[in-house]
Amino acid sequence: GQQVMQIPQYQHVQEGEDFTTYCNSSTTLSNIQWYKQRPGGHPVFLIQLVKSGEVKKQKRLTFQFGEAKKNSSLHITATQTTDVGTYFCAGFDAGNNRKLIWGLGTSLAVNP
Amino acid sequence: SQTIHQWPATLVQPVGSPLSLECTVEGTSNPNLYWYRQAAGRGLQLLFYSVGIGQISSEVPQNLSASRPQDRQFILSSKKLLLSDSGFYLCAWSTESYNEQFFGPGTRLTVL
Numbered sequence: 001g002q003q004v005m006q007i008p009q010y011q012h013v014q015e016g017e018d019f020t021t022y023c024n025s026s027t028t029l030s031n032i033q034w035y036k037q038r039p040g041g042h043p044v045f046l047i048q049l050v051k052s053g054e055v056k057k058q059k060r061l062t063f064q065f066g067e068a069k070k071n072s073s074l075h076i077t078a079t080q081t082t083d084v085g086t087y088f089c090a091g092f093d094a095g096n097n098r099k100l101i102w103g104l105g106t107s108l109a110v111n112p
Numbered sequence: 113s114q115t116i117h118q119w120p121a122t123l124v125q126p127v128g129s130p131l132s133l134e135c136t137v138e139g140t141s142n143p144n145l146y147w148y149r150q151a152a153g154r155g156l157q158l159l160f161y162s163v164g165i166g167q168i169s170s171e172v173p174q175n176l177s178a179s180r181p182q183d184r185q186f187i188l189s190s191k192k193l194l195l196s197d198s199g200f201y202l203c204a205w206s207t208e209s210y211n212e213q214f215f216g217p218g219t220r221l222t223v224l
Contacts, residue, residue, distance in 0.1 A: 033212055042202055042215040043156070088156065092210050099171075100213070104155035 006103030023089035114139035118216035135203030
């Protein structure tokens, strides 16, 4: 079945270091979404990428969608303690737009 | 603006007891509605989704059921809870299947 793999599962960084999480799909995606879940909270939508090779930025966060629309990445520059949480990618299979396929998330811990 | 409500926030239930979790959305009409379960430290598992009143799609076989008696109301039920039903239950809505999802605050269920 369709799968979205996300790596790494966990990441510890010192405040100020950069962080990247990667998302890889077994099938072509029509779009990909990124969410952040703070500890104890619920997932919050960050961004959606639709176009092949698309790059979007939100302050220190940079999101990329691969040329083949099978992979994506989230890069955080100069992490802060407020970046702590779990980052999920989720994509729509190009052949089945009814259902979002979720990655298992990358949990980020930031040491002050 | 749109808001999504879930209750209760926490719930402790004995094995074999029934369950009813309610989710309501305000400020939008004919939303797509979703029930997810998240085990501790894990990813999101889609349980049910609905594109309209009375239309429920089940993603995994289990002892849970869902109903949508009104346009903006989504209910998750069980006749007899199992220990494995413990988890964080999240309701979400979207305007279209391929659009971003907005999550409610969630219900933490512990089955003892």
